[in-house]
Amino acid sequence: MHFIAPSLLAADFTNLQRDVTMVNQSEADWLHFDVMDGVFVPNISFGFPILEAIRPYIQKPIDVHLMITQPERYIESFAQAGADHITVHYEASTHLHRTLQQIQAAGCQAGIALNPHTPVHLLEEIITEADIILIMSVNPGFGGQKFIQRTYEKVAHLKDLILRRNAKAVIEIDGGVNLENAPYLLSAGADVLVAGNFVFSSSDPIATIHKLKHASLPKIV
Numbered sequence: 251m252h253f254i255a256p257s258l259l260a261a262d263f264t265n266l267q268r269d270v271t272m273v274n275q276s277e278a279d280w281l282h283f284d285v286m287d288g289v290f291v292p293n294i295s296f297g298f299p300i301l302e303a304i305r306p307y308i309q310k311p312i313d314v315h316l317m318i319t320q321p322e323r324y325i326e327s328f329a330q331a332g333a334d335h336i337t338v339h340y341e342a343s344t345h346l347h348r349t350l351q352q353i354q355a356a357g358c359q360a361g362i363a364l365n366p367h368t369p370v371h372l373l374e375e376i377i378t379e380a381d382i383i384l385i386m387s388v389n390p391g392f393g394g395q396k397f398i399q400r401t402y403e404k405v406a407h408l409k410d411l412i413l414r415r416n417a418k419a420v421i422e423i424d425g426g427v428n429l430e431n432a433p434y435l436l437s438a439g440a441d442v443l444v445a446g447n448f449v450f451s452s453s454d455p456i457a458t459i460h461k462l463k464h465a466s467l468p469k470i471v
């Protein structure tokens with residue numbers, strides 16, 4: 251069964267406790283937490299104070315996605331603030347092998363994110379060290395963007411690489427995920443679906459999470 255990770259970026263920031271409670275009551279598996287620095291991506295989101303504020307209330311693992319330059323400078327701080335997983339961008343970390351070790355030494359699961367233009371084959375020498383590979387299915391920086399169709403093929407390539415190298419990494423998809431593309435992403439090999447606006451802008455977020463959680467593979471006729 252796949253995992254669902256609602257993205258806090260799309261929550262109502264004037265009602266964070268209500269939205270975190272909704273995630274607790276839902277079938278969501280993780281809470282996705284997007285950190286943007288205004289340099290690696292053209293937007294600034296939130297950081298340590300919000301993570302520390304929600305940590306006592308959220309009952310699910312917090313999946314921190316660092317869209318920041320030189321992420322290695324902040325690994326221990328995010329772990330101390332309550333992160334369970336820390337994902338850094340392939341494009342942002344010069345010594346990625348060392349950064350993954352740093353994340354795991356801090357007691358967190360270590361992830362690598364790929365921008366839409368970054369090919370999967372660049373992971374060949376590092377795939378066995380990662381716990382999570384996050385495929386960006388939009389250009390990072392903003393919620394509510396249109397899903398990039400080419401993602402399906404990329405997920406299938408990544409699944410092949412994971413199987414070929416006997417790696418343990420799970421495949422997470424982030425950006426524009428909805429009930430139309432979810433079955434095809436799962437069919438291509440996705441394990442975790444991040445969903446921001448599709449969940450938080452829906453009239454019944456708990457029901458929307460339920461539908462994503464029970465999305466089935468497309469039927470072949």
Ligand SMILES: O=C(CO)[C@H](O)[C@H](O)COP(=O)(O)O
Nearest residue numbers: 390391393394425426446447
């Ligand atoms: O990483 C992100 C943006 O950079 C968000 O997690 C992602 O965009 C999810 O939001 P939505 O489901 O609304 O596209």
